[in-house]
Amino acid sequence: MLNFQNIIEDIYHDIIKHKNYGEVASYIPELASVDSEKLGVCLTTVDGHVFHVGDWQDRFSIQSIVKVLMLSMAYSKLGGQLWQRVGVEPSGTAFNSLGTLEYDEGIPRNPFSNAGAIVVSDVLIDLYDDPRQAMIEMVRAVSGDPSISFDPRVAASEKAEGFRNVALANFIKSLGNINNPVDDVLNLYFDCCSMAVNCEQLAKVFLFFANHGHTTDGSLVLLNPSQTKRMNAIMLTCGFYDEAGDFAYKVGLPGKSGVGGGIVAVLPNHFSIAVWSPRLNEKGNSYRGLSFLERFTSETKLSIF
Amino acid sequence: MLNFQNIIEDIYHDIIKHKNYGEVASYIPELASVDSEKLGVCLTTVDGHVFHVGDWQDRFSIQSIVKVLMLSMAYSKLGGQLWQRVGVEPSGTAFNSLGTLEYDEGIPRNPFSNAGAIVVSDVLIDLYDDPRQAMIEMVRAVSGDPSISFDPRVAASEKAEGFRNVALANFIKSLGNINNPVDDVLNLYFDCCSMAVNCEQLAKVFLFFANHGHTTDGSLVLLNPSQTKRMNAIMLTCGFYDEAGDFAYKVGLPGKSGVGGGIVAVLPNHFSIAVWSPRLNEKGNSYRGLSFLERFTSETKLSIF
Amino acid sequence: MLNFQNIIEDIYHDIIKHKNYGEVASYIPELASVDSEKLGVCLTTVDGHVFHVGDWQDRFSIQSIVKVLMLSMAYSKLGGQLWQRVGVEPSGTAFNSLGTLEYDEGIPRNPFSNAGAIVVSDVLIDLYDDPRQAMIEMVRAVSGDPSISFDPRVAASEKAEGFRNVALANFIKSLGNINNPVDDVLNLYFDCCSMAVNCEQLAKVFLFFANHGHTTDGSLVLLNPSQTKRMNAIMLTCGFYDEAGDFAYKVGLPGKSGVGGGIVAVLPNHFSIAVWSPRLNEKGNSYRGLSFLERFTSETKLSIF
């Protein structure tokens, strides 16, 4: 068996020795003020081991990674009907593009673009009495940490500056694919994105996707096994915007990134791994996070391919 | 262990009982004249077993499936340099689209679009003394059938009717990403696409991608293990045009389809499977081929996710 | 000299005899409830004659025609600097398209698209203490009718339903080309579009553009002669969305249409003509309005070409 602790420590120490690249997200002050040189890693396995290194206890903004959780909450209740509202195809465009919507009649190409997640947010309002509560309870239960919460300052800043997302939501509304008031939909979306988590919590939550949709102790079920596979497929093809092909090619794991610098990935039946480092490459994905994962799957030869 | 023979026979018999849908490719007479109700399947495992059912011995036109072999031949010689000429991102557009090229300066988004395969064809001319010979010898050796060959009638029809591909090749040439004369590049591309194979031969050739890049007896090496993984990743994200996400979602295997009605898919470390049925859905992928594979991975629970 | 009164009466009576086509704008109730069979015409000449026929005294919603007046008010104060904020090129796309903005960094292709007019609205807020007052006073003075005003019900409905325009405004704001709060910009835009005018008032206001920018009695100056020519050029190339070429081809006059069914056109140095009929063709331009003007310029041989 591989010594995961040694492996992640070796890669960690090697990466922090090398020059860091990219820019910290700066469109809101709460993200801009993060220490750009942080690097945290946590790996959790389906047989109950946890390995970590670096700044794995620091909390950061989950941002787009939460789209996977939002989608899971909608998919577990609606099943395949959900795909009438949002597709599962990679879009070939940037995360916040409006381009293809105009031709697709308001059906976002996939649920991990901002447009897609906004539609999922609208779906959650219809499906849950209190979707915020449902989301936060699930994350707290899985991670075992009742202190996890949304960050109201981050959410407020997103609302104040999120003209592009306001544009997306209104555009989709004009095309008929949003039922609820735009402000309600965006508020839920911004709140979810503002959740503060650390690497260990994130890895634990995503262990669902490595473990057929339930917690390793079987106490909590997010999705059934078939749905879980399909979530992994969507993460693989759509989880990294217009860098999804590159991530599949270099890392070879289903995963999702966020503009807060987090990346989480899973090897079905084996493990989940969360990496956090704030500087982003030009596609909006963590520079050191990508490096770490590429090194990790190359050295361990662990990938779905 | 699963009884693959029983499983594929059961699915086969169930599928042929149900109504068939879609249209046989009709843009050239050689494809249009195929018996639309054929259905053949062959599964080969890395430990040497072969299972088949239906019209698995009938030869059909390999068409776009050959793009994987062309890419492998180029990638094995050039390595990562190849990605300066063609990307690895899903394009979100149809197989023969010109749209994004205009913004991407002649670099096709991925090697499995027609544009991408035409660039790979240009690369092969520079890399091999006789790329046709190299291709056909490789396929013959792996499949153990020296009678496999290009179909000159199919290639001639493609050349006579292939205005869209002529447009693509000249467009890319105008943008500087084709070195050789356009006619030479297209002739190689059309010749490769014309290869006639049956399901067993196709499955055997694609066993490379389930077996770290070499034949099960180790006698032939197409790619190294790392390259093989990456080929699988590209198949997963780009193998089915703008239905790639859907195939990943429903089938969950790296694979590639062709307009001749063939689909081939692999489960790394386990097996390759070739399915052939000529009627195509509106995305250009075999209707019954997709149904078969979706059923197969659902029932066996064998997928990369 | 041509007998304009006879000519417009003949065309009027011929057109109302023939079947009417198209649909009344129905996205807000105030527009949907208009009598679809109305047809009004008024022609005013630079030498002081006025000719009219049909429902020329009925007021209707000016809608996009007001974009010409908004632009004139901005252009007269800012001059050529204005073109740093909005282009003068036909876009080849529909009036409410977001498509090209993404590539043009928030600079709308022309001031008569919704995007362009929204930017002009933002400019007016910066240029005028009370842009609504300035607009309405100008129109009242020129038309000699102090009762002209914005229609608060129309404006309110537009605000309640205008998701697409909210999307456009926020998108442009996200790209940096709107200075003021989005709501302020849109409120001004919707208010201006809600103005209720009749054919005579509209023709009189647009006589500016046939008369070097000033009223025929010289009492009021909207633009200087050079600016006036340029406004006419922009109307000719951009006044009818993706039907601008067709209008130039068939009618051959600078002009502007609105979704309320109005069309106004000018022959520089000669006349302005306003036509109103609520049913719109699929491009959003008045069906009978276009027919009338095409007949009128064909029979009189009066066009700029």
Add this chain to the structure above:
Amino acid sequence: MLNFQNIIEDIYHDIIKHKNYGEVASYIPELASVDSEKLGVCLTTVDGHVFHVGDWQDRFSIQSIVKVLMLSMAYSKLGGQLWQRVGVEPSGTAFNSLGTLEYDEGIPRNPFSNAGAIVVSDVLIDLYDDPRQAMIEMVRAVSGDPSISFDPRVAASEKAEGFRNVALANFIKSLGNINNPVDDVLNLYFDCCSMAVNCEQLAKVFLFFANHGHTTDGSLVLLNPSQTKRMNAIMLTCGFYDEAGDFAYKVGLPGKSGVGGGIVAVLPNHFSIAVWSPRLNEKGNSYRGLSFLERFTSETKLSIF
């Protein structure tokens, strides 16, 4: 009456005193080798006067200006039926763009894009026994110069390097809007574009469009008056690619430019004017040609607006 000779001489001398900008077209050697500092002007009036200055006797490659003559030849025979094959709308895109064709089913937006002119070329082959002969005879007759001819070296170079146009023609063929063999269509197109003319000849030929479609002596009729107006309208909205709006705005005359550095414009009922200067701005229109015409219409106050 204006003293045209003085005016064009004054502008000429002022312009050559100032710095020249832009680049000579260099995609074929025949165009690249032209003396970049040349500037020729010729103005011909419908009442028979001719004024010229500078290098007005030098011949240059007519290039895209010939598209107006090709269209006239097709339109005079086919009438409005022609618009089933090509539109009359400005495209908002560059002269050689393939983008919108994909959505428009092979119907080019307008006849002055390369795509549009290629379709017109196909139409001419169907309409004329010898379209080359018809074209050259018409130009010779109107200009009174039997030595005008196509330049075989220019045409040969265009054929050898014209990958983009080959792409366009094959793309349109694949979409069903070209009847004849692609090579025949392109050969005619390239031949027409290769015609060598000087400013006087060009001005004389375009006097058709200022004079209701016939020569001033009435001996030759190219188009009827209604068709002539419509040709002027198309020139105005589509004659300068994605700079058409700007030309209308700054110059205010129907016209057409070519990559050889020529620009020709007309004031209906008054005059035609040809300007030639090889350096092109980034939109592919003659830098000094545009400057000259902008100055000319500003100073004379002669424009259609």
